Amino acid sequence: xxxxxxxxxxxxxxxxxxxxxxxxxxxxxxxxxxxxxxxxxxxxxxxxxxxxxxxxxxxxxxxxxxxxxxxxxxxxxxxxxxxxxxxxxxxxxxxxxxxxxxxxxxxxxxxxxxxxxxxxxxxxxxxxxxxxxxxxxxxxxxxxxxxxxxxxxxxxxxxxxxxxxxxxxxxxxxxxxxxxxxxxxxxxxxxxxxxxxxxxxxxxxxxxxxxxxxxxxxxxxxxxxxxxxxxxxxxxxxxxxxxxxxxxxxxxxxxxxxxxxxxxxxxxxxxxxxxxxxxxxxxxxxxxxxxxxxxxxxxxxxxxxxxxxxxxxxxxxxxxxxxxxxxxxxxxxx
Ligand SMILES: Nc1ncnc2c1ncn2[C@@H]1O[C@H](COP(=O)(O)OP(=O)(O)O)[C@@H](O)[C@H]1O
Ligand SMILES: [Mg+2]
Numbered sequence: 413x414x415x416x417x418x419x420x421x422x423x424x425x426x427x428x429x430x431x432x433x434x435x436x437x438x439x440x441x442x443x444x445x446x447x448x449x450x451x452x453x454x455x456x457x458x459x460x461x462x463x464x465x466x467x468x469x470x471x472x473x474x475x476x477x478x479x480x481x482x483x484x485x486x487x488x489x490x491x492x493x494x495x496x497x498x499x500x501x502x503x504x505x506x507x508x509x510x511x512x513x514x515x516x517x518x519x520x521x522x523x524x525x526x527x528x529x530x531x532x533x534x535x536x537x538x539x540x541x542x543x544x545x546x547x548x549x550x551x552x553x554x555x556x557x558x559x560x561x562x563x564x565x566x567x568x569x570x571x572x573x574x575x576x577x578x579x580x581x582x583x584x585x586x587x588x589x590x591x592x593x594x595x596x597x598x599x600x601x602x603x604x605x606x607x608x609x610x611x612x613x614x615x616x617x618x619x620x621x622x623x624x625x626x627x628x629x630x631x632x633x634x635x636x637x638x639x640x641x642x643x644x645x646x647x648x649x650x651x652x653x654x655x656x657x658x659x660x661x662x663x664x665x666x667x668x669x670x671x672x673x674x675x676x677x678x679x680x681x682x683x684x685x686x687x688x689x690x691x692x693x694x695x696x697x698x699x700x701x702x703x704x705x706x707x708x709x710x711x712x713x714x715x716x717x718x719x720x721x722x723x724x725x726x727x728x729x730x731x732x733x734x735x736x737x738x739x740x741x742x743x744x745x746x
Contacts, residue, residue, distance in 0.1 A: 415445060416479075417573055418450075420441060420443075420476065423466060423477075424474050425459070425462055436459045440628070440629060447604055448621065450605070450607065451608070451615035451621070453612065453624050454610070454624065455610055459625055460608035463608075464608060466485065467480065469489040480573060497568075497575065499577065505561060508550075509549065511547070511548055511557075512537065512546040514561060515537070515561070518568055522568055540564040555584075559583060573606060599618075615639075621633065631717060643713045646681050647677055647705075648686055648693075648705055649704050650675040651673060651701045652675065652701065654673055658674065660698055662675055664692050664693060
């Protein structure tokens, strides 16, 4: 794929002292196309940040190659840097300064002309819903506000590609929603986005394509819809007092016989279907001790796509990854 804005081929990275080197990246292949949002999805320690650090010229790979807009991230790093922006897991703000001062300072650090900084800062304050807190010290802002500020700072220079490394980790649900909204605006304005996340839901909400990292490689790749077809949609989970009660509910829902007092009823993810399932369960007259609607998690995705749970990652350097899942770029393109 020659038109890829970001391209990684066989990226390899080992860490640690000679005798105990650990292969963290073991042949990462990725492509981000112009105008696209790609989510690199994986649990803690999967190698997401390492990949991003290589792609943003901060770390040299031990093998493989990567380009941004055709420029090699190692040999042509100076050409790559003006095209990209990175917002990291750690927010890099001066907490003693105000929101506006932080943006202004970062604009200067990015060598933007003084006049341009002023206009751009005003634009970003408005776009990121920060105008109301512009004169507040960053120290007194909420975590969500700080993330929005950090995102705004990443866009001062109008990068062609924005790298967001776990933009919502640690945020409460409302702040997460607010960050998602501004990210969507950024993408709508034409910035291509390379995102890492531990949240299946986040990848689903934001990404055009999702790459699942496992064992230092991209183990599965495709659209969120294709991913969900494999992982399954939300399910209604009912806990009954006894296994006999559970059998009655399973019968009423047309589910196959199973053991235990917990009933798991798959849904198509719609409210209407979840409701139909609950109505049918309620009609049995059996009262559940607890019930919930359960969204698939990253762990469910791992199990469905790699055959193991997220904890089973990590292998000594030199040993290769196992079978990939059958969801591949080829299949999705077909
Ligand atoms: N500079 C480093 N030195 C040694 N080990 C590292 C270094 N950076 C990352 N690692 C290890 O590499 C693995 C992947 O880390 P990272 O890329 O940060 O994962 P993620 O961002 O997906 O959580 C982890 O096991 C981490 O401990
Ligand atoms: Mg990380």
